Amino acid sequence: MTSVFANAEQLREAVGKPLGATDWLLIEQERVNQFAEATGDHQWIHVDPKRAASGPFGGCIAHGYLTLSLVNFFLPQLMRVDNLLMGVNYGCDRVRFPAPVKVGARVRGAGEITAVETLANGALQVVVRVAVEIDGSDRPGCVVDTISRYTFNPAP
Structure with a gap:
C-alpha cells in the first residue's frame, strides 16, 4: 500500500516510521541481459549462465547497479507526495x-523516511532509506538513502 503525503507536516510526522513494502518482483535473466546491453557490462557472472553455474554464486547474479536502479521502480509504490x-x-x-x-530471486522494496529538512528556499528535502529485500534472505541486495526535494503548491 502506498503511503500518501499531502504536506510537509505529514512528511515530518512520518520520520522513523516504516513505509511498508512493495510487491515482489522476479529477477529474470532477460532483465539482467538487457541491463548488460544498456550499460556495456557483460561480465560472465551476469550473462553466462553456464559459466556462472560453477562460479562463486552458483549462477548468474544481477548487477549491483541494476539492483540499485530498481529503487526508482519501488519508490512510487512506497510513497506519493501530493500537492506539489x-x-x-x-x-x-x-x-x-x-x-x-x-537470477530467479524475488525482490521487493521496503522503505522508511529517515530525515526531513526545510531548505532556505522553502523546499523540503526528504531522505528515504530503501532496502531491496531478497525473498528468503536475511540480507538485502541493496540499501540506499535516496534524497528528494519537494516544493509544495502555495496555500490558496
Missing part, C-alpha cells in the same frame, strides 16, 4: 550491496 509544484531526485547517499541478487 515540483519534486526532483536530488541524489543518493550510502549505497551498499550486502548480498548478491541471484
Whole structure:
C-alpha cells in the first residue's frame, strides 16, 4: 500500500516510521541481459549462465547497479507526495550491496523516511532509506538513502 503525503507536516510526522513494502518482483535473466546491453557490462557472472553455474554464486547474479536502479521502480509504490509544484531526485547517499541478487530471486522494496529538512528556499528535502529485500534472505541486495526535494503548491 502506498503511503500518501499531502504536506510537509505529514512528511515530518512520518520520520522513523516504516513505509511498508512493495510487491515482489522476479529477477529474470532477460532483465539482467538487457541491463548488460544498456550499460556495456557483460561480465560472465551476469550473462553466462553456464559459466556462472560453477562460479562463486552458483549462477548468474544481477548487477549491483541494476539492483540499485530498481529503487526508482519501488519508490512510487512506497510513497506519493501530493500537492506539489515540483519534486526532483536530488541524489543518493550510502549505497551498499550486502548480498548478491541471484537470477530467479524475488525482490521487493521496503522503505522508511529517515530525515526531513526545510531548505532556505522553502523546499523540503526528504531522505528515504530503501532496502531491496531478497525473498528468503536475511540480507538485502541493496540499501540506499535516496534524497528528494519537494516544493509544495502555495496555500490558496
